[in-house]
Amino acid sequence: KAGVTQTPRYLIKTRGQQVTLSCSPISGHRSVSWYQQTPGQGLQFLFEYFSETQRNKGNFPGRFSGRQFSNSRSEMNVSTLELGDSALYLCASSGSAGGMETQYFGPGTRLLVL
Amino acid sequence: GQQLNQSPQSMFIQEGEDVSMNCTSSSIFNTWLWYKQDPGEGPVLLIALYKAGELTSNGRLTAQFGITRKDSFLNISASIPSDVGIYFCAGRFNAGNNRKLIWGLGTSLAVNP
Numbered sequence: 362k363a364g365v366t367q368t369p370r371y372l373i374k375t376r377g378q379q380v381t382l383s384c385s386p387i388s389g390h391r392s393v394s395w396y397q398q399t400p401g402q403g404l405q406f407l408f409e410y411f412s413e414t415q416r417n418k419g420n421f422p423g424r425f426s427g428r429q430f431s432n433s434r435s436e437m438n439v440s441t442l443e444l445g446d447s448a449l450y451l452c453a454s455s456g457s458a459g460g461m462e463t464q465y466f467g468p469g470t471r472l473l474v475l
Numbered sequence: 476g477q478q479l480n481q482s483p484q485s486m487f488i489q490e491g492e493d494v495s496m497n498c499t500s501s502s503i504f505n506t507w508l509w510y511k512q513d514p515g516e517g518p519v520l521l522i523a524l525y526k527a528g529e530l531t532s533n534g535r536l537t538a539q540f541g542i543t544r545k546d547s548f549l550n551i552s553a554s555i556p557s558d559v560g561i562y563f564c565a566g567r568f569n570a571g572n573n574r575k576l577i578w579g580l581g582t583s584l585a586v587n588p
Contacts, residue, residue, distance in 0.1 A: 402580075403578050403580040404563065404565075404578045406575055406576070406578075409575070419575075451518070453517075462506075463508060465520060466517030468517050469517050
């Protein structure tokens with residue numbers, strides 16, 4: 362079974378631009394979560410989508426948005442980029458293992474804002 | 476946001492030594508997960524725990540779900556150089572639609588060959 366894939370792997374943008382990141386979950390997984398990871402801050406939860414609906418949301422400004430498609434693929438968008446948005450953005454898909462859910466991560470998209 | 480207290484923050488050990496790290500929370504959880512992250516990659520699930528008191532092994536790794544449901548530890552026995560990385564704990568209390576994982580800040584492990 363293929364793992365979680367994220368594109369692109371690396372991205373350089375300038376302040377004020379917007380960016381869209383893509384995530385394809387493990388086949389059969391319907392939940393996709395997004396995280397921002399920066400040194401010293403650990404993994405900060407952005408949002409979770411399940412069956413095309415946002416089910417949970419973290420404490421990020423409205424510049425951060427996401428969506429999920431009918432095939433469970435998800436995108437996140439960051440508008441009006443700021444220098445502080447430079448981070449590794451991780452996508453995780455959830456499925457059931459023995460009836461319980463665990464999250465499986467993609468390799469991440471490293472975003473650098475100049 | 477809410478975070479777990481994960482310790483130690485970093486460790487530098489000799490190859491062959493055993494390692495222990497733990498996470499504590501002010502809230503009770505019914506799921507504890509342990510992940511390892513290599514540089515430039517996403518975290519990889521090591522061990523998942525679902526019941527208080529549960530002790531689970533994965534090769535040289537052993538993790539336990541604390542009986543109070545507020546803590547968990549991860550042990551690595553006979554460390555090797557490829558154990559280098561950042562280890563994260565994560566916990567969740569499933570209640571209705573509250574399914575967010577709460578994360579520790581990680582334990583950075585360095586192994587001296």
